[in-house]
Amino acid sequence: MNKTHDKIRMRKIYFTTGPTELNPEIKSFIAEAIENDICSINHRSVEFVDICKDTVKSLKALLNIPDNYHVFFLASATECMDKIITNCVETSSLHFVNGAFAERFYKIALELNKKAQNIEIPYGESFKFKKLKLKEAPELICITHNETSTGVTIDSNEIYKLKKGFPETLIAVDIVTSVPYYNLNFSKFDCAFFSVQKGFGLPPGLAILIVNDKCIEKVQYLKNNKINIGSYHNFISLYENSLKNQTTETPNTLGIFLLGKVCEYLINYNIELVRQETEVKSEMIYNFFEMSDLGTPFIRNVKDRSKTVIVIDLNEKQNEIIKLLEENGIIVSTGYRNYKNTQIRIANFPQHKTEDVKRMLEILSTVK
Amino acid sequence: MNKTHDKIRMRKIYFTTGPTELNPEIKSFIAEAIENDICSINHRSVEFVDICKDTVKSLKALLNIPDNYHVFFLASATECMDKIITNCVETSSLHFVNGAFAERFYKIALELNKKAQNIEIPYGESFKFKKLKLKEAPELICITHNETSTGVTIDSNEIYKLKKGFPETLIAVDIVTSVPYYNLNFSKFDCAFFSVQKGFGLPPGLAILIVNDKCIEKVQYLKNNKINIGSYHNFISLYENSLKNQTTETPNTLGIFLLGKVCEYLINYNIELVRQETEVKSEMIYNFFEMSDLGTPFIRNVKDRSKTVIVIDLNEKQNEIIKLLEENGIIVSTGYRNYKNTQIRIANFPQHKTEDVKRMLEILSTVK
Structure with a gap:
């Protein structure tokens, strides 16, 4: 044959x-990256800052992310869950568990010694938050918008109601397989995260964490009160570097470059x-x-x-x-x-x- | 023109x-990866397990890493430093600081609320450990074998002496820019780490952490004693997955594949x-x-x-x-x-x- x-x-x-x-253009985007020495440049260089700036700009344009939200580059959605708990929770988080990934978020909070609570429903069912009553407002509510384990989505309008009911609570949303299809109103929650090997069709190894100033104020409060916010990828270091369009460590430059290219591709398409x-x-x-x-x-x-x-x-x-x-x-x-x-x-x-x-x-x- | x-x-x-x-073959290795759907395969699949196994095998062969050392895939050397401190230290670490990267290791330990001590020498000078006397043996000694900020190397025989002097202490060695050139005797220390964008000529975004069973015993001890070992990339999760030739999270599969190819390339060369x-x-x-x-x-x-x-x-x-x-x-x-x-x-x-x-x-x- x-x-x-x-x-x-x-x-x-x-x-x-x-x-x-993969996105059909990934091969040519990688060729472009290699041609332009993207994988060899220093992460404190003007060239890197420009790539970082372009990617954040394209991502914000594509997903309609408000200007006052900050974009951090991490390695995986699992890392994002860990960092959200570490940097936004002093004692308690509440998790709406409708599948394996929501459960992972909950278990990470337990592993990090937080008083995490879960409200669990059977696989295949979804949540409505209209009538949600809680004895005490938790510091952080964690929701999985689109459960990759079960194929259940939560109506985004239900999520938006949470902010009204719990104005002091931080709302974190797992949007790992939601974006770019679901058109979300980011101003209705405080942080969200996804990994690039899903709806963006990139090679795995990069995750995006999007946070607002309320999360930054919270981590600052925790730090001032001597609560352990970790060292690597704590929000203060991520935030300060993001203001310079840089990263804490030498990052996955290729992934950041490719994400920008795919965002542009989707905008143009x-x-x-x-x-x-x-x-x-x-x-x-x-x-x-x-x-x-x-x-x-x-x-x-x-x-x-x-x-x-x-x-x-x-x-x-x-x-x-x-x-x-x-x-x-x-x-x-x-x-x-x-x-x-x-x-x-x-x-x-x-x-x-x-x-x-x-x-x-x-x-x-x-x-x- | x-x-x-x-x-x-x-x-x-x-x-x-x-x-x-970059390694001169990177472009063709990436082409091979895309051709073979390396970036699309599931990280629990047989295909991924085979890649992971091959990379670990080639790396161990190239660097002469003993069989009973475990290879973990992280995102950066900075992350490795954080995870070593979190998973190997209950209270105290000792840092030999001869440049900016050794200092980073020390500062990460402080940020993680450990009683970290430093022995600092001016930029440009190196350490000798023969006559090292300490009041108390620390839990962990951290050394930067090859300081990328100053161009100073520490004679590996000096490092090997530490184990004799402090048999109960864990010895962690930053070998970020040491390998593959420096031929190190891994059995003389307990853990070491490097990132792939240095001597292996790969795109950045992947770091390798090599640990022995003594580190695994230590993290198990910390866990049993309710010391916070973190959630994401704690050594227990990294170790258990590494035994299956897997990773905790969806990893940088492309980087892992490329590292294996570059190791093979260097062995063949x-x-x-x-x-x-x-x-x-x-x-x-x-x-x-x-x-x-x-x-x-x-x-x-x-x-x-x-x-x-x-x-x-x-x-x-x-x-x-x-x-x-x-x-x-x-x-x-x-x-x-x-x-x-x-x-x-x-x-x-x-x-x-x-x-x-x-x-x-x-x-x-x-x-x-």
Whole structure:
């Protein structure tokens, strides 16, 4: 068999929830980075400051992040969770747990010796905060907007209500698989974070933490009161460096550069168009499984269904379906934890093409 | 003027101390990574486990790291310092400070509320530990083997003596710009760390922390005694994942892959040859400045001179020399702190070619 042909046939499409399919231009962006010595420049140089400035500017433009929010570069969403707890909590945090990643946030708070509380609902359900009553306002409320483990999304308007009910509380939102599709009003919460290997289609190893001045005031208060805010990546050091468009340590310069390029790419492509396409693709996938005997969407309540992480109950057919897709070069994620062998999770990010979604569904429609 | 010609003329060579010149094969290694979907694979997949295993194996072979030492992937040397203090110190650490990076290690310990002590010597001097007497053995001794800020190296045999003198103390060694040139006996200390954008010529954003079982026992002791060992990247989580050839979080997969490729490259090239070449290049540079009126090596004691970070006093000529080199496409680092405007620092890593060193010295020899 012809080798080239073999290679083309074997080209894989990753519908995994992240790491996932790369932005189609990543290869040329990396070539540009190497051509321009981006990986060799000093992180205190004018060249680096310019890259950092450009990336922050493009990201803020793309996601409509207010000017008075600060952008920090970390290594992973898990690191962001740790740093938020360490830098925004003296004693107590409250966690709304609707899946494995919300639970991780909660467990990190416990590991950091905070009095963390959790309000937990079963996998597959979502939260409404309108009638939320608490004995005491917590210092920090942590919410997972789009649960990558279950495919549940929380209506952003529900999140926005929290600030009204608890004006003194800091609100932290995990938006790991939310952006850039979900158009969020950042002024309605105090900090948020995502990693770049999801909806931005970058190589993994970089996470973005976005915080407002209220978080900076809180860490300053903790420091003044001799509460341990850590050393590496404490918010004071991150903040002071961000004001200079720099980082505390020698950072993942390539990742920062690539993120800026992908943001520009999405702005030029037209983010509204990206959002429309995401909705079309998501409808195609959900509709297929609504109509098919193959499986059913895990999330029963249509309004709670994530547009970017689509979870399907396949039960005993799961393994067969995963294999069939893989034979056709299509990779999806398995379910999480208890659902590892019965569900699949299909990512629907900007870099996932409509034609590839169609192809996936065509392949699935051949199953008897 | 011909555009291509223009581009060739403008190709820069980075003799900076890191980030610096990339390994000459990085571009093709990245292409290989993208071709093989390295940036899209899941970090719990067999594919990732294989990459992780290969990289650790090649790194251990290249640097002669004993089997019973564990390799952790972090984001930066600064993070390594923080994690070593957090996970290996209950109350006290002792820091031998002979430059800015040793000082950073010390200051991180203070920021983490440890009773850190420092023994400080002037920039440009080195340590001998033979006659070291201390009232009390500290829990942890921190040493910077090769000070990137001053170009001073500590004779590794001096470091090896510490274990004899303080058998119960953990010894942590900053080898950020030491490896792969310096052939260290890892069994003579308990942990060590470096970042990949120095002597391995990788893009920045990945650091390697190497620890033995004594460090793991220590963190276990701290945990059992309710001492805060942090959550993210605590040694227990890093260790447990490393046993499975995995990482706690979705890591910098590309960096881990590239490090493995560069280690293989250096093994195939022959690491002994790399070391000989490093010595030849280092002698060329030191000899040039010994003979020249242009400047003088900062480190007076020849034995204390680093082979990989060469610091030259240029005094009032510094700015002119940096500009001259830059006009010829050669980038060097400035001096550090007080020496920012009077010194240059020249990196001499495996990826720095003899012919480029010659060219740099030829250009410098034209200065009257």
